[in-house]
Amino acid sequence: MARRALKLASLVAATSGIYLYGKKFLDPNDFGAVRVGRAIVTVHLRSAERLRELCCANRGTFIKVGQHLGALDYLLPEEYTRTLKVLHSQAPQSTRQEIEQVIREDLGKEIKELFVSFEDTPLGAASLAQVHKAVLQDGRTVAVKIQHPKVQAQSSKDILLMEVLLLIVKQIFPDFEFMWLVEEAKKNLPLELDFLNEGRNAEKVAHMLKDFDFLKVPRIYWELSTRRVLLMEFMEGGQVNDRAYMERNGINVNEISRNLGKLYSEMIFVNGFVHCDPHPGNVLVKKCPASGKAHIILLDHGLYQVLSDSFRMDYCRLWQALIKADMKRVQKYSQRLGAGDLYPLFACMLTARSWESVNRGIDRSPVSASEDVEIRSNAAAYLPQITQLLNNVPRQMLLLLKTNDLLRGIESALHTRASASSFLNMSRCCIRAVSTYQRSKSHSLYRRAQISLTEALSLWQINLYELFLWLKGSQLGNWVIALLSRMHHSTY
Secondary structure, three states: HHHHHHHHHHHHHHHHHHHHHHOOOHHHHHOOOHHHHHHHHHHHHHHHHHHHHHHHHOOOHHHHHHHHOOOOOOOOOHHHHHHHHHHHOOOOOOOOHHHHHHHHHHHHHHHHHHHEEEOOOOOOEEOOOOEEEEEEOOOOOOEEEEOOOOOHHHHHHHHHHHHHHHHHHHHHHHOOOOHHHHHHHHHHHHHHHHHHHHHHHHHHHHHOOOOOEEEEEOOEHHHOOOOOEEEEEEEOOEEEEOOOHHHHHOOOHHHHHHHHHHHHHHHHHHOOEEOOOOOOOHHEEEEEEOOOOOEEOOOOOOOOOEHHHHHHHHHHHHHHHHHHHHHHHHHHHHOOOHHHHHHHHHHHHHHOOHHHHHHHHHHHOOOOHHHHHHHHHHHOOOOHHHHHHHHHOOOOHHHHHHHHHHHHHHHHHHHHOOOHHHHHHHHHHHHHHHHHHHHHHOHHHHHHHHHHHHHHHHHOOOOOHHHHHHHHOHHHHHHHHHHHHHHHOOOO
């Protein structure tokens, strides 16, 4: 344990090297701008590689934390996110003997007694568990999620050690504001390690979003599920960021992106119950042979964020202000969510847009390649301020920021970022959420009717604007515009 702590201390201290480039330690005016830029990139890359080595060497909790950091594309320097993303494909695998031991301890039977067939090679391995394809005695094909045997016992020790080391580093480098990471791990890991909780989450979200016929959530087989073993209906498809797979199978890429946006807007703004790990391995797509419809398959329901009503309402109103480019309200609701004087940076973090685009209106123009590079570069330039913000905002915000970045990564891979329809769907959900909340707080029949009328008018305006955009982009719309133009000129 002492050797492990010493190893972790040296590596964690190494990853804090970025702070040597803060104003307190070096004056950038002493160097050429290019030399300073290269030096910072070198430090980021070296620190990221050491952090990756730390995660791979210690497995379990550390890989989970590294994956979390690797998902923050627009919040951390690219050297970190690019280097840590490989942890999704470098997760440890348990041996056949370890798998048999967990199943024997939890289900009281051998694998051959439970299954007609059980594939030795896992479908996927993650930091906490791995999934195998199997066939039950009654012929049902299932996915069997099995927890790595030592994760449960080691996780609490790892979190405690991580907390102590980060506190030590913070004493040396006061700007090192990563305690939020430990707090999140403390809260979420026990929930993720309880597979019965994951099963309940899956059933809850399936019921909550039952009106979306394109969403598929695997059924849970409770009779063969425990805290460390989860049996689910087997579902397969292509990863949601695989544009080539969609094109080969005749799946409309824009429809998938639009439907994924609808799902998450509904979860975040309307229900306040959010699946917070939508990396491509957990979101699959498949075309139904019978109906020809494309389905979105949502997997891995261990990590959810429950949003309080007050937080959800502030978040709704902030996004409404961002879409309308109402800077006074952007400032007001950003500060209510803990951003303080850093509200412009907070708005940029939420939208992954430049401050100029936020002021102009994020729905007015798509993200350009140069703006995307600017945002990613600023993640390095403003890292101390970003970590300060992450330490100050409500804990509910942290997983939402990670979820936002994962969804943007999918949109970037599909080339569907920042379409007008995504903002319209978001606006609809915000209007519905705020109106429902206001009605629940009103005791006046007249006031509730007034809220409902305002809601209906606002939704009607959005539908009308959506029709206008459709006409503008369609052949029929072009004909109508040309006809109106001729009629206009013929009157003069």
